Every structure is written in structure tokens, then in C-alpha cells.
Amino acid sequence: MPQIVLSRVARLLATLFAVSFITFFMTSLLPGDVVDVILPPTAPRDPETVAAIRAELRLDDPMLVRYFGWLGDALQGDFGRSFVSQRPVLDEITARLPITIQLTFVAILFSLIAAVPAGVICAYRQGTWIDKSISGVVQVLLSIPAFVAGIFLIWFFGVKTNLLPATGWVRISESPWGNFKTVLLPASSLAFVQLAIFARLIRADMITTLQENYVLSARAKGLSDRYILLRHALRPSSLSLITVLGLNIGSLLGGTVVIEQLFALPGLGRRLLEGIFNRDLLVVQGIVLFVASAYVIINTLVDLVYVVVDPRIRRKGG
Amino acid sequence: MSEVETNTARTEPIPPPKRRPVWVRFAKAFMEMGWGVKLATIWLILICFGAIFADFLPLKDPNYQGFIYGLAQTNENPSGTYLFGTDDLSRDIFARIIYGARVSLVVALSAVSFGLIIGGFFGSLVGFVRGRVDTVVMAGVDVILAFPGLVLLLALVTFLQTRNLLVISFVIGLLSIPPYTRVARANALSISRREFVTAAEAIGTKRFVILWREIIPNVLPSLFAYAMVAAAFIIVLEGSLAFLGLSVQPPTPTWGAMINQARKDIRLVLHPVLFPSAAMVFTVLSLNTVGDWLRARSSVRGSAL
Numbered sequence: 040m041p042q043i044v045l046s047r048v049a050r051l052l053a054t055l056f057a058v059s060f061i062t063f064f065m066t067s068l069l070p071g072d073v074v075d076v077i078l079p080p081t082a083p084r085d086p087e088t089v090a091a092i093r094a095e096l097r098l099d100d101p102m103l104v105r106y107f108g109w110l111g112d113a114l115q116g117d118f119g120r121s122f123v124s125q126r127p128v129l130d131e132i133t134a135r136l137p138i139t140i141q142l143t144f145v146a147i148l149f150s151l152i153a154a155v156p157a158g159v160i161c162a163y164r165q166g167t168w169i170d171k172s173i174s175g176v177v178q179v180l181l182s183i184p185a186f187v188a189g190i191f192l193i194w195f196f197g198v199k200t201n202l203l204p205a206t207g208w209v210r211i212s213e214s215p216w217g218n219f220k221t222v223l224l225p226a227s228s229l230a231f232v233q234l235a236i237f238a239r240l241i242r243a244d245m246i247t248t249l250q251e252n253y254v255l256s257a258r259a260k261g262l263s264d265r266y267i268l269l270r271h272a273l274r275p276s277s278l279s280l281i282t283v284l285g286l287n288i289g290s291l292l293g294g295t296v297v298i299e300q301l302f303a304l305p306g307l308g309r310r311l312l313e314g315i316f317n318r319d320l321l322v323v324q325g326i327v328l329f330v331a332s333a334y335v336i337i338n339t340l341v342d343l344v345y346v347v348v349d350p351r352i353r354r355k356g357g
Numbered sequence: 358m359s360e361v362e363t364n365t366a367r368t369e370p371i372p373p374p375k376r377r378p379v380w381v382r383f384a385k386a387f388m389e390m391g392w393g394v395k396l397a398t399i400w401l402i403l404i405c406f407g408a409i410f411a412d413f414l415p416l417k418d419p420n421y422q423g424f425i426y427g428l429a430q431t432n433e434n435p436s437g438t439y440l441f442g443t444d445d446l447s448r449d450i451f452a453r454i455i456y457g458a459r460v461s462l463v464v465a466l467s468a469v470s471f472g473l474i475i476g477g478f479f480g481s482l483v484g485f486v487r488g489r490v491d492t493v494v495m496a497g498v499d500v501i502l503a504f505p506g507l508v509l510l511l512a513l514v515t516f517l518q519t520r521n522l523l524v525i526s527f528v529i530g531l532l533s534i535p536p537y538t539r540v541a542r543a544n545a546l547s548i549s550r551r552e553f554v555t556a557a558e559a560i561g562t563k564r565f566v567i568l569w570r571e572i573i574p575n576v577l578p579s580l581f582a583y584a585m586v587a588a589a590f591i592i593v594l595e596g597s598l599a600f601l602g603l604s605v606q607p608p609t610p611t612w613g614a615m616i617n618q619a620r621k622d623i624r625l626v627l628h629p630v631l632f633p634s635a636a637m638v639f640t641v642l643s644l645n646t647v648g649d650w651l652r653a654r655s656s657v658r659g660s661a662l
Contacts, residue, residue: 057500068516076518178649182642184593186600186613187634190620198624293507297597301620311508312601315515327512331504 043346051339055332059113062328063106066320073098077122077320095119118325123317128325131310138208138306142298143291145222146229147284154234158241158276159268165246174242181235185294189228189301196224206303225302229294233287240283244276278345285341289334394650397643404640408458417449419456420608432626441632444615445622450629453610454636460604460611461640464526464595465588471530472537473584479534480541481576485549485568495542498535506532507597514603522605525598529591540583544576578655585648589641596637612637 069076074092078084092098096119097105112119118128157177161170197205203224209217248254249272257267296308303309307326314322377385387398407414417439433443441450483491501509513528514520548554549572557567598604599613607614612633619629 053496054500054503057496058503061500061504062512065512065516068513070518178645179638179642182589182645183638184596184641186597187616187638190616190623190630190634193620194623194627194630289505290507292505293597296507296511297600300601311511315511315603318515323512323515327504327508330508334505335503 044343047339047342047346051335054335058331058335059110059328060106062324062331063109065327066324067102069320073320076318092122113325113328118328119321121314121319121322123319123322128322131322132307132326132329135305135307135310138304139292139295139299139308141211141222142226142229142295142304142306143288145226146233146291146294149226149230150233150237153230154237155241155273157234157238159245159273161238161242162245162249162272163264163268165242170242173238177235177238180231181239183231185228185232186297186301188231189225189298192224192228193302206301208302208304221302221304225298225304228301229291229298232294233291236283236287237280240280241273241276244279245272248272248275278348281341281344285338288337292330292334390650394646397646400639400643401647404458404636405462407455408462411452411455411459414455416452416455419448419452419610422446422448432622432629434626435628442626442628444619444629450615450632453615454612454633457610457612457615457633458636458640460522460599460609461592461595461637463522464529465591467526467530468533468591469584469588472533472587473580476534476537477541477573477576477580480538480543481545481573482568483538484542484545484576485572486564487546491542494538498538501532501535502539507594510594510598511601511603514598520603520606522609525595525604529595533587533591536587537580537583541576541580544579545572548572548575579652582648582652582655585644585651589644589648592637592641592644 066073073096074089077092078088097108100108116129118132120127121131124131157173161173164170193205196203203220205224207221209221211218245268254267254271257271262271292308295306296311298304299306299309300312307330311323311326311330313319314326387395390398431443431445431447433439433447435442439449439451441454444450444453479494483494510528510532513532514525517524517528554567554571557571562570595604595611596613596616599611600617602614602617604611604613615633616630616637619626619633623630
């Protein structure tokens with residue numbers, strides 16, 4: 040088992056290195072001089088300012104020196120500063136991060152709460168009208184992009200019935216209830232597609248599991264259907280669920296960019312977009328590096344959890 | 358089950374299967390579909406037809422702003438003249454949806470062709486050859502897939518600074534290669550362990566010929582099924598990009614941009630956001646449905662081999 044952990048960690052480090060390399064050199068795709076892109080059109084372009092920026096970004100150094108200098112700074116938490124707000128990029132990230140984390144977390148929670156019962160019922164009553172109608176709804180939910188779902192949620196709850204605020208964010212420290220009301224719609228719009236993916240996965244997994252011999256023997260022992268479904272059959276399915284959950288955090292993080300823009304939430308995704316629209320190079324670079332690294336690290340952790348939880352894998356590797 | 362029948366000895370040589378014309382095979386496959394899949398196929402055909410022949414169809418000009426020339430109001434309700442009404446710049450929504458399908462379909466087509474040709478080939482190759490090439494190619498694939506798709510796309514689009522249909526479809530096309538490579542490799546791995554591959558190796562067939570004649574043709578059915586689902590994903594991806602105002606520049610109509618523009622008037626009218634959303638959801642739903650159907654078909658064929 041230690042070998043597996045070590046090899047996963049080694050692979051993680053290699054991937055992180057490659058990710059940082061790509062993120063860094065993406066900026067060289069920029070046409071023309073970087074300084075021209077960074078400086079706001081109104082800013083004065085006197086030689087001293089330009090020289091200061093060139094020195095700050097190490098633009099006169101060779102490529103590899105620039106890269107390793109940048110990587111060294113980034114490892115110490117220095118992602119440079121925003122050329123628009125003048126604040127360090129790391130501060131910008133940490134200020135916005137809690138909102139995005141809460142949004143993602145609540146979205147996963149919502150989707151699991153709906154997906155697990157739906158998937159289990161469909162598998163248990165496979166081929167009946169219950170299965171067919173739930174699967175039909177799931178198939179439709181799978182095809183509704185988060186921003187479309189979000190717009191119609193805003194229309195129904197924010198405009199038509201006026202039950203919930205259409206946009207904006209209340210911090211949990213200000214008012215937990217207000218926070219819950221502002222997170223409800225954006226998290227639900229993110230949850231729909233995930234719900235559909237999870238429900239399909241659980242259904243397919245459970246159908247296979249329910250044909251296993253140990254389920255048959257549990258039935259023969261006279262255990263109740265409910266006990267078999269929840270204790271015997273759901274547990275192996277939950278493992279593949281964890282893996283897909285880890286992988287889907289990537290699309291969820293992409294989804295938060297769109298959803299934060301739609302609901303005007305001051306999260307990390309919105310900051311990324313602001314950076315893009317203001318051509319605030321280092322903010323974009325910093326957030327992309329941060330998000331991609333977080334995604335890679337989460338998936339390595341998921342892999343490791345898998346190793347710890349599933350005795351079959353543990354034995355195979357050890 | 359049919360596997361049992363294949364084990365019985367055949368005395369007569371099997372006649373080579375007759376290749377029917379494409380449209381006959383398509384019609385046969387169409388008749389075998391359930392009604393849901395049939396509807397999905399018809400919708401996809403209609404959308405493709407509309408997008409290709411938009412210039413020859415009796416449509417209004419998608420960029421004609423009626424309120425300037427005095428023929429239409431902004432946000433007009435659906436009527437005989439304006440089938441889906443008009444948008445906030447008094448342009449015909451129906452025409453814009455048909456023309457907007459072009460962007461979605463071109464981007465999806467580019468992603469599918471990049472993915473199938475480059476990703477499919479390299480995936481089949483490394484799944485069959487394995488060894489060091491496999492390790493290197495898959496390491497590259499893993500690194501690209503380490504970025505959340507939309508985030509990487511946003512960064513690339515920012516740094517490229519030009520946003521026309523060519524650049525957008527090229528970037529999305531390149532980003533589509535890694536997942537196809539992974540799917541093709543997984544299939545090629547299991548196919549290269551099959552008896553007919555061992556048999557071909559035993560009679561001394563050249564490696565490249567095995568790859569071309571045995572591996573790739575057997576990888577393709579599941580790859581096509583994946584392509585449908587992936588195309589649905591790409592349409593949502595391009596839609597998200599357009600929704601953020603970072604896809605093809607206006608006034609070129611795209612579904613995502615139409616939705617984004619219309620949502621600002623959502624307190625007044627719903628239909629300008631309803632129709633493009635419906636077009637996108639129906640298209641994505643159809644692609645998913647046909648993809649699932651293809652996957653079910655290709656896996657049945659796989660087990661019967």
C-alpha cells in the first residue's frame with residue numbers, strides 16, 4: 040500500500056509540474072508585447088513604468104529562467120499582482136474562494152440527495168413505469184445546460200413568484216438564512232446535470248450488483264429488500280460514484296464560472312471572467328493555475344481514498 | 358443467447374455480407390429505433406438541413422433590425438410574420454436560431470473530426486502497441502485533461518485574443534483530442550486481446566495492417582457513440598462560452614449569445630430566451646439519445662463478435 044501512495048504522489052507532482060508549465064507558456068500565445076496588453080489603455084506609457092513592469096515579469100530573461108522564477112514565486116504563494124486592482128493575486132483568490140467552494144459543495148450535496156434514491160429505485164424496479172419515467176426525466180435533465188436551467192429558475196422563483204432573490208450573494212457570516220436563500224438557485228442549476236450523471240451511474244451499477252451471487256444469498260437468507268439495497272448493493276456502487284464525483288468537480292468548476300456570472304456571485308469564477316475582460320493577465324494565469332492544481336490534487340485524493348476503502352485494490356497493489 | 362449458436366460447427370462457407378447502399382442501411386437502422394430515438398434523429402436532420410441551407414430558405418435576414426426601418430418592434434411576441442417573435446434589437450428570432458445552429462454545428466463537427474481522426478488514431482495505436490509510446494501519449498493526455506475544460510478554453514481564448522469561428526472551432530477541436538484518445542485506447546486495449554487479433558498475429562500479418570484492418574474498424578462503433586455524446590457536450594461548452602460573450606463575435610448569431618442577450622429582459626418577456634434555450638436543449642437531448650442508442654447497438658455487436 041505505501042508503494043501505491045508513493046506512486047500516486049509522484050504522478051501528482053509530475054502532473055502539477057506539467058500543468059504549471061502549460062499555464063505559464065499560455066501567456067506567450069498573446070500577440071504583440073505583453074506590456075501593451077497588461078497596461079490599461081489610459082495608463083501612461085513612460086519608459087520607467089514599462090521598464091518596471093518588464094522587470095517585475097522578468098520579461099528580459101530567457102524563457103526557462105522566467106518560468107522557474109515564476110514557479111518558485113508561485114510555490115511560495117506569490118502569483119504576482121493584479122494590474123487593475125493592484126492587489127496580490129493570492130489575496131484575490133482567497134477572498135473569492137469560499138463562495139465558489141460553498142457553491143460547489145452545496146451543488147454536489149443537492150445532486151446526491153436526489154440522485155441516490157432515484158438511481159436505487161430505478162435499479163430496483165428496472166423496466167417498470169417508475170424506472171422509465173424517472174430515467175426519462177433524468178435524460179432530459181442531463182441535456183439542460185446549467186446556465187439555461189439557471190435562467191429559468193431565476194424567471195420562476197425570482198420574477199414570476201418572487202420567492203427567492205434572483206441575483207446577489209449574502210455571506211453566511213451576515214445571515215445564514217439569507218445565505219441559504221442566495222445559494223439555493225445557483226447550486227440547483229449546477230446540480231441538475233450532476234444529478235442526472237449520478238443517477239444514471241447508480242442505476243447502471245446497481246443493476247449489475249443486484250445480479251451478483253451475494254445479493255441472491257442475502258435474499259435467500261430472508262433479509263429485507265431495503266436492507267439488501269442499502270447495505271449490500273449500494274456500497275460497491277458508491278465507490279465508482281466517488282470517482283465520477285472527483286472527475287466531475289472539473290466540470291463543476293467550469294460551471295461555477297458561468298453560474299457566478301449569471302447570478303452575479305462574487306466568486307472565483309467571476310474574478311476569472313473579470314480578469315479576462317480587463318486583460319488582467321496575472322489574475323487569469325493565477326486562477327487557472329490554482330483551479331487546475333486543486334482539481335488534480337482532489338482527484339489524487341479520490342484515488343487514494345479508493346485505495347484505502349476498497350480492499351481489492353489494496354491487495355492487488357501490495 | 359446468441360453466443361451459444363456461434364459455437365456450433367458450420368459446414369458451409371459463410372457468404373460475404375452484402376453491402377447495401379448507405380441510405381438503405383440508414384433506413385433500416387431508422388426503422389429499428391424506438392420512437393424517442395426516431396424523434397431525436399429527425400430533429401438532428403432538421404437542424405443540420407436548416408444550418409446548411411439557411412441561405413436558400415425563405416428566412417428573414419438574421420441581422421435585420423426592424424425598429425430602425427420601421428417594420429418590427431423590439432421583443433415582439435410570436436406572430437405569423439415573426440414565428441418566434443423578435444429579440445431586443447427587433448431581429449427575427451426564428452432566423453437567428455437557424456443561422457445560430459451553424460456555429461454550434463461547425464464547432465461540434467470540428468471537435469468530432471479532430472477527435473475521431475487524430476484522437477481515434479492515436480488512441481487505437483497506443484492501445485494496440487502499448488509500451489513506451491503509450492506511456493508518453495497518455496501522460497500528455499492526462500495533463501490536458503487535468504485542466505477543467507471550460508477554464509482551459511477560457512484561458513486559451515483570452516490569450517489568443519482573436520475570436521472568429523475558425524479560431525474557436527480550432528481550439529475546441531484541439532481540446533477534443535485527449536478524451537477521444539482515452540476512449541479509443543481503452544477500446545483498443547480490450548480488442549487487441551481478442552482471438553482474431555491473436556490469429557492475425559499468428560499468421561504473420563504486419564502490425565500496421567492489423568491496426569488498420571482489425572483494431573480501428575472495431576474501435577470505431579463505440580467511438581461514434583462517444584462522438585455523439587461528446588458533440589452534445591461541445592455544444593454546451595460553446596454555448597457557455599458564447600453565453601459569457603467569449604465565443605464568435607456579434608452580430609453573428611449563436612444560441613448562447615442569444616440566450617445571454619435575452620436574459621437581460623427576462624423581467625419583461627420570456628420568449629426571446631425560451632426559443633434559443635429550447636433549440637439548444639433539444640439538440641443536446643437528441644445527440645445524447647442517439648448516442649445512447651448507438652452505444653447500446655455497438656456493445657451488442659461487440660459481444661456477438
